[in-house]
Amino acid sequence: MAARSQDNIYIGLDIGSTKVCCIVGLLEAEAVNPSVIGVGVAPAEGLRRGEVIDIEETVSSITAAVDEAERISGVPIDRATINIDGAHVLSQNSTGVIAVGRADQEITIEDVRRAEEAASAIQLPPNREIIQMFPRSFSLDGQTNIKDPVGMNGVRLEVETHIVTGATPAIKNLQRSVYQAGIDIEGQSLVPVAAARAVLTKKQMELGAAVIDIGGGTTGIAVYEEGEILYSSILPVGSGHITNDIAIGLRTDVEVAEKVKLKYVKANPGRISSTEKVRIDELGGDGGGIISKRDLHDIVQARLEEIFHMVQQEFRNVGKAGMLPGGVVLTGGGAKMPGIDEFAKDALKLPAIIGQPSGLTGLIDKVHDPAFAAPVGLMFENMHAGVPADRTNARIGQTVTRLRQTLRNLLP
DSSP: OOOOOOSOEEEEEEEOSSEEEEEEEEOOTTOSSOEEEEEEEEEOOSEETTEESOHHHHHHHHHHHHHHHHHHHOOOOOEEEEEEOSTTOEEEEEEEEEEOOOTTOBOOHHHHHHHHHHHTOOOOOTTEEEEEEEEEEEEETTEEEESOOTTOBOSEEEEEEEEEEEEHHHHHHHHHHHHHTTOEEEEEEEHHHHHHHHHOOHHHHHHOEEEEEEOSSOEEEEEEETTEEEEEEEESOOHHHHHHHHHHHHTSOHHHHHHHHHHHOOSSOOOOOTTOEEEGGGGTOSTTOEEEHHHHHHHHHHHHHHHHHHHHHHHHHTTOTTOOTTOEEEESGGGGSTTHHHHHHHHHTSOEEEOOOOSOEESHHHHOSGGGHHHHHHHHHHHHTTOOOOOTTHHHHHHHHHHHHHHHHTOO
Protein backbone atom coordinates (compact mmCIF):
# COMPACT_ATOMS: atom_id res chain seq x y z
CA MET A 1 0.00 0.00 0.00
CA ALA A 2 1.38 3.40 -0.94
CA ALA A 3 2.15 5.76 1.92
CA ARG A 4 -0.57 8.34 2.61
CA SER A 5 0.41 12.00 2.62
CA GLN A 6 -2.62 13.54 4.38
CA ASP A 7 -1.93 15.99 7.16
CA ASN A 8 -5.12 15.08 9.02
CA ILE A 9 -3.84 11.82 10.50
CA TYR A 10 -4.11 11.27 14.27
CA ILE A 11 -2.44 8.59 16.39
CA GLY A 12 -3.22 7.07 19.78
CA LEU A 13 -0.65 4.80 21.44
CA ASP A 14 -1.77 2.85 24.52
CA ILE A 15 1.11 1.12 26.32
CA GLY A 16 -0.55 -1.21 28.80
CA SER A 17 0.59 -3.87 31.21
CA THR A 18 -0.47 -6.75 28.95
CA LYS A 19 -0.72 -5.24 25.45
CA VAL A 20 0.38 -2.28 23.38
CA CYS A 21 -2.17 -0.84 20.97
CA CYS A 22 -1.70 1.78 18.25
CA ILE A 23 -4.73 3.37 16.55
CA VAL A 24 -4.46 5.45 13.36
CA GLY A 25 -7.34 7.78 12.56
CA LEU A 26 -8.04 9.90 9.48
CA LEU A 27 -10.33 12.94 9.61
CA GLU A 28 -11.40 13.99 6.12
CA ALA A 29 -11.98 17.68 5.42
CA GLU A 30 -15.79 17.49 5.51
CA ALA A 31 -16.13 14.54 7.89
CA VAL A 32 -17.68 14.77 11.34
CA ASN A 33 -16.20 11.55 12.71
CA PRO A 34 -12.71 10.15 12.18
CA SER A 35 -12.14 6.96 10.24
CA VAL A 36 -9.98 4.24 11.80
CA ILE A 37 -7.51 3.26 9.07
CA GLY A 38 -4.97 1.31 11.09
CA VAL A 39 -4.83 -0.84 14.22
CA GLY A 40 -1.74 -2.48 15.65
CA VAL A 41 -1.67 -4.71 18.73
CA ALA A 42 1.27 -6.50 20.33
CA PRO A 43 1.84 -8.29 23.64
CA ALA A 44 3.38 -5.95 26.21
CA GLU A 45 6.74 -6.99 27.58
CA GLY A 46 8.79 -4.97 30.01
CA LEU A 47 5.89 -3.41 31.95
CA ARG A 48 4.30 -4.21 35.29
CA ARG A 49 1.19 -2.54 36.68
CA GLY A 50 1.44 0.19 34.09
CA GLU A 51 5.10 1.05 34.75
CA VAL A 52 8.21 0.29 32.70
CA ILE A 53 10.55 -2.23 34.27
CA ASP A 54 12.60 -3.04 31.16
CA ILE A 55 13.06 -0.30 28.56
CA GLU A 56 14.46 -2.56 25.84
CA GLU A 57 11.52 -4.97 26.01
CA THR A 58 9.04 -2.08 26.16
CA VAL A 59 10.60 -0.53 23.05
CA SER A 60 10.27 -3.85 21.20
CA SER A 61 6.59 -4.11 22.16
CA ILE A 62 5.86 -0.55 21.05
CA THR A 63 7.69 -1.10 17.77
CA ALA A 64 5.71 -4.27 17.03
CA ALA A 65 2.35 -2.54 17.55
CA VAL A 66 3.39 0.55 15.56
CA ASP A 67 4.75 -1.55 12.69
CA GLU A 68 1.44 -3.40 12.39
CA ALA A 69 -0.54 -0.14 12.42
CA GLU A 70 1.78 1.28 9.76
CA ARG A 71 1.34 -1.79 7.58
CA ILE A 72 -2.46 -1.68 7.75
CA SER A 73 -2.82 2.10 7.37
CA GLY A 74 -0.03 2.82 4.93
CA VAL A 75 0.96 5.73 7.19
CA PRO A 76 4.53 6.11 8.52
CA ILE A 77 4.02 6.69 12.25
CA ASP A 78 6.43 8.94 14.08
CA ARG A 79 4.11 10.86 16.48
CA ALA A 80 1.34 9.96 18.91
CA THR A 81 -0.56 10.85 22.02
CA ILE A 82 0.34 8.28 24.66
CA ASN A 83 -1.20 7.00 27.89
CA ILE A 84 -0.04 7.44 31.46
CA ASP A 85 -0.78 4.57 33.85
CA GLY A 86 0.38 3.19 37.17
CA ALA A 87 -0.36 3.55 40.87
CA HIS A 88 2.17 6.41 41.08
CA VAL A 89 -0.51 8.64 39.54
CA LEU A 90 -2.36 10.93 41.96
CA SER A 91 -4.92 13.67 41.48
CA GLN A 92 -6.15 16.74 43.33
CA ASN A 93 -8.38 19.75 42.74
CA SER A 94 -6.85 23.21 42.88
CA THR A 95 -8.05 26.81 42.56
CA GLY A 96 -6.28 29.73 40.88
CA VAL A 97 -7.19 33.40 41.28
CA ILE A 98 -5.97 36.47 39.38
CA ALA A 99 -6.83 40.16 39.02
CA VAL A 100 -7.91 41.16 35.53
CA GLY A 101 -5.35 43.57 34.10
CA ARG A 102 -7.14 45.29 31.20
CA ALA A 103 -8.54 48.75 31.70
CA ASP A 104 -11.85 47.73 30.11
CA GLN A 105 -11.94 44.64 32.43
CA GLU A 106 -12.64 42.29 29.52
CA ILE A 107 -11.45 38.71 30.08
CA THR A 108 -8.95 37.49 27.48
CA ILE A 109 -7.43 34.10 26.72
CA GLU A 110 -4.27 35.36 28.39
CA ASP A 111 -6.23 35.98 31.62
CA VAL A 112 -7.53 32.41 31.50
CA ARG A 113 -4.00 31.13 30.99
CA ARG A 114 -2.72 33.14 33.97
CA ALA A 115 -5.52 31.81 36.18
CA GLU A 116 -4.71 28.25 35.16
CA GLU A 117 -1.02 28.85 35.87
CA ALA A 118 -1.97 30.11 39.33
CA ALA A 119 -3.99 26.92 39.92
CA SER A 120 -1.06 24.78 38.81
CA ALA A 121 1.34 26.42 41.27
CA ILE A 122 0.94 23.60 43.76
CA GLN A 123 3.62 22.23 46.03
CA LEU A 124 4.84 18.85 44.81
CA PRO A 125 7.31 16.48 46.46
CA PRO A 126 10.63 15.95 44.70
CA ASN A 127 10.40 13.69 41.65
CA ARG A 128 6.72 14.43 40.98
CA GLU A 129 5.31 16.46 38.11
CA ILE A 130 2.00 17.57 36.63
CA ILE A 131 0.75 15.29 33.84
CA GLN A 132 -2.58 16.92 33.01
CA MET A 133 -4.65 19.85 34.22
CA PHE A 134 -8.37 20.23 33.49
CA PRO A 135 -10.20 23.55 34.05
CA ARG A 136 -13.52 22.56 35.65
CA SER A 137 -15.28 25.91 35.99
CA PHE A 138 -14.63 29.63 36.33
CA SER A 139 -15.95 32.30 38.69
CA LEU A 140 -16.00 35.97 37.87
CA ASP A 141 -16.66 38.54 40.61
CA GLY A 142 -18.73 36.01 42.53
CA GLN A 143 -20.64 34.60 39.55
CA THR A 144 -19.93 30.86 39.60
CA ASN A 145 -20.11 27.89 37.22
CA ILE A 146 -18.94 29.80 34.15
CA LYS A 147 -17.70 27.49 31.40
CA ASP A 148 -15.84 30.05 29.29
CA PRO A 149 -15.22 33.57 30.67
CA VAL A 150 -13.46 34.95 27.58
CA GLY A 151 -15.21 38.14 26.45
CA MET A 152 -16.99 38.67 29.77
CA ASN A 153 -16.20 41.59 32.10
CA GLY A 154 -14.92 41.52 35.66
CA VAL A 155 -11.99 42.24 37.94
CA ARG A 156 -11.45 38.93 39.78
CA LEU A 157 -11.16 35.67 37.81
CA GLU A 158 -11.05 32.34 39.58
CA VAL A 159 -10.67 28.86 38.06
CA GLU A 160 -11.28 25.46 39.63
CA THR A 161 -9.08 22.75 38.15
CA HIS A 162 -8.44 19.03 38.38
CA ILE A 163 -4.72 18.24 38.35
CA VAL A 164 -3.15 14.85 37.66
CA THR A 165 0.41 14.28 38.87
CA GLY A 166 2.81 11.38 38.54
CA ALA A 167 6.23 10.15 39.60
CA THR A 168 8.84 11.73 37.34
CA PRO A 169 11.04 8.58 37.05
CA ALA A 170 8.07 6.46 35.94
CA ILE A 171 7.01 9.09 33.41
CA LYS A 172 10.53 9.53 32.05
CA ASN A 173 11.03 5.77 31.67
CA LEU A 174 7.86 5.52 29.60
CA GLN A 175 8.76 8.58 27.53
CA ARG A 176 12.26 7.26 26.90
CA SER A 177 10.81 3.94 25.69
CA VAL A 178 8.51 5.77 23.26
CA TYR A 179 11.31 7.99 21.97
CA GLN A 180 13.62 5.01 21.45
CA ALA A 181 10.87 3.39 19.38
CA GLY A 182 11.12 6.41 17.05
CA ILE A 183 7.90 8.12 18.20
CA ASP A 184 7.54 11.77 19.16
CA ILE A 185 5.09 12.44 22.00
CA GLU A 186 2.44 14.99 21.07
CA GLY A 187 0.46 14.56 24.28
CA GLN A 188 -0.13 12.40 27.33
CA SER A 189 -3.38 11.33 28.93
CA LEU A 190 -4.39 9.29 31.94
CA VAL A 191 -5.88 5.97 30.81
CA PRO A 192 -9.42 6.33 32.28
CA VAL A 193 -9.61 9.93 31.04
CA ALA A 194 -8.78 8.77 27.51
CA ALA A 195 -11.31 5.93 27.80
CA ALA A 196 -13.96 8.40 28.96
CA ARG A 197 -13.45 10.48 25.82
CA ALA A 198 -14.23 7.40 23.73
CA VAL A 199 -17.28 6.06 25.61
CA LEU A 200 -18.98 8.69 27.79
CA THR A 201 -21.75 10.88 26.40
CA LYS A 202 -22.18 14.55 27.30
CA LYS A 203 -25.40 13.63 29.08
CA GLN A 204 -23.64 11.08 31.27
CA MET A 205 -20.94 13.60 32.14
CA GLU A 206 -23.55 16.21 33.04
CA LEU A 207 -25.59 13.82 35.19
CA GLY A 208 -22.56 12.41 36.97
CA ALA A 209 -20.87 9.23 35.79
CA ALA A 210 -17.63 7.31 36.09
CA VAL A 211 -15.44 5.25 33.80
CA ILE A 212 -13.83 2.19 35.36
CA ASP A 213 -11.08 0.94 33.05
CA ILE A 214 -10.04 -2.58 34.09
CA GLY A 215 -6.69 -3.25 32.50
CA GLY A 216 -4.30 -6.13 32.90
CA GLY A 217 -2.28 -4.65 35.77
CA THR A 218 -4.27 -1.63 36.91
CA THR A 219 -7.82 -0.30 37.22
CA GLY A 220 -8.33 3.34 36.31
CA ILE A 221 -11.16 5.54 37.57
CA ALA A 222 -12.39 8.86 36.20
CA VAL A 223 -15.43 10.53 37.81
CA TYR A 224 -17.36 13.26 35.98
CA GLU A 225 -19.97 15.72 37.21
CA GLU A 226 -21.63 18.74 35.57
CA GLY A 227 -19.79 17.95 32.36
CA GLU A 228 -16.27 18.07 33.85
CA ILE A 229 -13.86 15.70 35.51
CA LEU A 230 -14.12 15.66 39.30
CA TYR A 231 -11.72 12.90 40.34
CA SER A 232 -9.31 10.34 38.90
CA SER A 233 -7.11 7.57 40.24
CA ILE A 234 -5.25 4.41 39.30
CA LEU A 235 -5.55 1.27 41.44
CA PRO A 236 -2.68 -1.26 41.40
CA VAL A 237 -4.88 -4.26 40.58
CA GLY A 238 -6.43 -5.49 37.35
CA SER A 239 -7.71 -8.48 35.43
CA GLY A 240 -4.22 -9.98 35.24
CA HIS A 241 -4.42 -10.54 38.99
CA ILE A 242 -7.45 -12.76 38.40
CA THR A 243 -5.34 -14.82 35.99
CA ASN A 244 -2.56 -15.07 38.57
CA ASP A 245 -5.02 -16.17 41.25
CA ILE A 246 -6.35 -18.91 38.97
CA ALA A 247 -2.80 -20.04 38.17
CA ILE A 248 -2.03 -20.36 41.89
CA GLY A 249 -5.31 -22.12 42.65
CA LEU A 250 -4.90 -24.58 39.79
CA ARG A 251 -1.13 -24.96 40.27
CA THR A 252 -0.60 -24.25 36.59
CA ASP A 253 1.11 -21.58 34.49
CA VAL A 254 -0.45 -18.23 33.66
CA GLU A 255 -0.97 -19.13 29.99
CA VAL A 256 -3.27 -22.01 30.93
CA ALA A 257 -4.89 -19.89 33.65
CA GLU A 258 -5.70 -17.22 31.07
CA LYS A 259 -7.34 -19.85 28.85
CA VAL A 260 -9.38 -21.07 31.81
CA LYS A 261 -10.46 -17.50 32.58
CA LEU A 262 -11.53 -16.81 29.01
CA LYS A 263 -13.39 -20.09 28.57
CA TYR A 264 -15.04 -20.73 31.94
CA VAL A 265 -15.08 -17.62 34.12
CA LYS A 266 -18.19 -15.50 34.56
CA ALA A 267 -18.53 -12.67 37.04
CA ASN A 268 -22.13 -13.74 37.86
CA PRO A 269 -22.32 -17.45 36.99
CA GLY A 270 -25.60 -18.17 38.76
CA ARG A 271 -26.06 -21.51 40.49
CA ILE A 272 -23.16 -23.91 40.07
CA SER A 273 -23.42 -27.59 40.83
CA SER A 274 -20.72 -29.01 43.08
CA THR A 275 -20.21 -31.76 40.50
CA GLU A 276 -19.28 -29.42 37.62
CA LYS A 277 -15.56 -29.72 36.87
CA VAL A 278 -12.91 -28.09 34.69
CA ARG A 279 -10.19 -30.34 33.23
CA ILE A 280 -6.93 -28.47 32.98
CA ASP A 281 -5.32 -30.93 30.55
CA GLU A 282 -7.94 -30.01 27.93
CA LEU A 283 -6.43 -26.51 27.85
CA GLY A 284 -2.80 -27.55 27.75
CA GLY A 285 -2.14 -27.93 31.45
CA ASP A 286 0.17 -30.61 32.78
CA GLY A 287 -0.75 -33.39 35.13
CA GLY A 288 -4.40 -33.79 34.19
CA GLY A 289 -5.54 -31.49 37.00
CA ILE A 290 -9.24 -31.01 37.71
CA ILE A 291 -10.95 -28.21 39.62
CA SER A 292 -14.59 -27.73 40.42
CA LYS A 293 -16.29 -24.78 38.76
CA ARG A 294 -17.50 -23.68 42.18
CA ASP A 295 -13.91 -23.43 43.47
CA LEU A 296 -12.92 -21.57 40.30
CA HIS A 297 -15.81 -19.15 40.85
CA ASP A 298 -14.76 -18.57 44.47
CA ILE A 299 -11.22 -17.66 43.34
CA VAL A 300 -12.49 -15.14 40.82
CA GLN A 301 -15.20 -13.77 43.11
CA ALA A 302 -12.68 -12.92 45.82
CA ARG A 303 -10.55 -10.83 43.48
CA LEU A 304 -13.53 -9.08 41.86
CA GLU A 305 -14.88 -8.18 45.29
CA GLU A 306 -11.50 -6.67 46.17
CA ILE A 307 -11.35 -4.60 42.96
CA PHE A 308 -14.85 -3.19 43.32
CA HIS A 309 -14.43 -2.61 47.05
CA MET A 310 -11.42 -0.46 46.21
CA VAL A 311 -13.43 1.36 43.53
CA GLN A 312 -16.25 2.00 46.00
CA GLN A 313 -13.78 3.40 48.48
CA GLU A 314 -12.52 5.83 45.82
CA PHE A 315 -16.11 6.95 45.24
CA ARG A 316 -16.57 7.44 48.99
CA ASN A 317 -13.47 9.62 49.07
CA VAL A 318 -15.24 12.16 46.86
CA GLY A 319 -18.73 11.65 48.25
CA LYS A 320 -20.03 9.85 45.17
CA ALA A 321 -20.72 6.34 46.47
CA GLY A 322 -24.16 5.49 45.10
CA MET A 323 -24.47 9.11 43.91
CA LEU A 324 -23.77 8.93 40.18
CA PRO A 325 -27.08 9.12 38.26
CA GLY A 326 -25.27 8.46 34.97
CA GLY A 327 -23.89 5.22 36.39
CA VAL A 328 -20.56 3.59 35.66
CA VAL A 329 -19.17 2.56 32.29
CA LEU A 330 -16.77 -0.38 32.30
CA THR A 331 -13.90 -0.45 29.81
CA GLY A 332 -10.59 -2.25 29.37
CA GLY A 333 -9.91 -5.91 28.72
CA GLY A 334 -11.34 -6.86 32.11
CA ALA A 335 -14.73 -5.48 31.06
CA LYS A 336 -15.06 -8.36 28.58
CA MET A 337 -15.69 -10.86 31.38
CA PRO A 338 -19.29 -12.11 31.03
CA GLY A 339 -21.56 -10.73 33.73
CA ILE A 340 -19.15 -8.12 35.05
CA ASP A 341 -21.64 -5.30 34.43
CA GLU A 342 -24.17 -7.03 36.71
CA PHE A 343 -21.45 -7.65 39.28
CA ALA A 344 -20.50 -3.96 39.23
CA LYS A 345 -24.15 -2.93 39.50
CA ASP A 346 -24.58 -5.05 42.64
CA ALA A 347 -21.24 -4.08 44.18
CA LEU A 348 -21.51 -0.33 43.58
CA LYS A 349 -25.30 0.06 43.81
CA LEU A 350 -25.20 2.03 40.53
CA PRO A 351 -26.29 1.48 36.94
CA ALA A 352 -23.46 -0.24 35.05
CA ILE A 353 -22.87 -0.86 31.35
CA ILE A 354 -20.03 -2.04 29.14
CA GLY A 355 -18.47 0.83 27.18
CA GLN A 356 -17.35 0.51 23.58
CA PRO A 357 -15.86 3.28 21.42
CA SER A 358 -18.36 5.19 19.31
CA GLY A 359 -18.33 8.06 16.82
CA LEU A 360 -16.06 6.24 14.37
CA THR A 361 -16.05 4.94 10.81
CA GLY A 362 -13.58 2.71 8.98
CA LEU A 363 -12.21 -0.38 10.73
CA ILE A 364 -14.81 -0.21 13.47
CA ASP A 365 -15.07 -4.01 13.72
CA LYS A 366 -11.50 -4.03 15.04
CA VAL A 367 -12.08 -1.42 17.77
CA HIS A 368 -15.73 -2.00 18.78
CA ASP A 369 -14.48 -3.56 21.97
CA PRO A 370 -14.13 -2.23 25.56
CA ALA A 371 -10.42 -3.11 25.44
CA PHE A 372 -9.94 -0.44 22.75
CA ALA A 373 -11.62 2.42 24.63
CA ALA A 374 -8.35 3.93 25.90
CA PRO A 375 -6.37 3.75 22.62
CA VAL A 376 -9.32 5.18 20.67
CA GLY A 377 -9.65 7.89 23.31
CA LEU A 378 -5.97 8.72 22.91
CA MET A 379 -6.52 9.09 19.17
CA PHE A 380 -9.41 11.48 19.95
CA GLU A 381 -7.12 13.39 22.34
CA ASN A 382 -4.53 13.67 19.55
CA MET A 383 -7.21 14.95 17.18
CA HIS A 384 -8.70 17.51 19.55
CA ALA A 385 -5.28 18.82 20.49
CA GLY A 386 -5.29 20.26 16.98
CA VAL A 387 -1.84 18.99 16.08
CA PRO A 388 -2.07 16.48 13.25
CA ALA A 389 0.68 13.96 12.77
CA ASP A 390 2.03 15.55 9.56
CA ARG A 391 3.11 12.96 7.03
CA THR A 392 4.51 15.37 4.43
CA ASN A 393 7.90 14.23 3.18
CA ALA A 394 7.42 10.99 5.10
CA ARG A 395 10.70 9.42 4.07
CA ILE A 396 12.70 12.46 5.17
CA GLY A 397 10.70 12.50 8.38
CA GLN A 398 11.64 8.90 9.11
CA THR A 399 15.32 9.72 8.70
CA VAL A 400 15.02 12.70 11.04
CA THR A 401 13.21 10.49 13.54
CA ARG A 402 16.09 8.00 13.51
CA LEU A 403 18.54 10.86 14.16
CA ARG A 404 16.39 12.14 17.03
CA GLN A 405 16.28 8.61 18.44
CA THR A 406 20.07 8.35 18.34
CA LEU A 407 20.43 11.67 20.15
CA ARG A 408 17.92 10.65 22.83
CA ASN A 409 19.84 7.44 23.44
CA LEU A 410 22.76 9.63 24.47
CA LEU A 411 20.69 11.50 27.04
CA PRO A 412 21.21 10.59 30.73
